[in-house]
Amino acid sequence: xxxxxxxxxxxxxxxxxxxxxxxxxxxxxxxxxxxxxxxxxxxxxxxxxxxxxxxxxxxxxxxxxxxxxxxxxx
Numbered sequence: 001x002x003x004x005x006x007x008x009x010x011x012x013x014x015x016x017x018x019x020x021x022x023x024x025x026x027x028x029x030x031x032x033x034x035x036x037x038x039x040x041x042x043x044x045x046x047x048x049x050x051x052x053x054x055x056x057x058x059x060x061x062x063x064x065x066x067x068x069x070x071x072x073x074x
Contacts, residue, residue, distance in 0.1 A: 007030075008049070009033050009056060009059070010033075010049075012059065012061040016037075019035050
């Protein structure tokens with residue numbers, strides 16, 4: 001990966017305001033942020049990114065995601 005490559009981060013957060021705020025803050029440091037709002041969407045996003053040859057560099061995940069599978073199960 002070149003020095004200029006943008007690092008890709010997957011943010012998994014079910015609370016919209018937290019997802020928006022965190023995404024804006026992380027993006028301000030030059031990262032590319034994708035957001036998943038539940039565990040199932042996170043798994044799909046990771047699978048899709050890997051299949052497309054562009055895996056995420058970092059996963060930031062809320063442990064308590066409410067409905068569905070949570071951060072510890074994902």
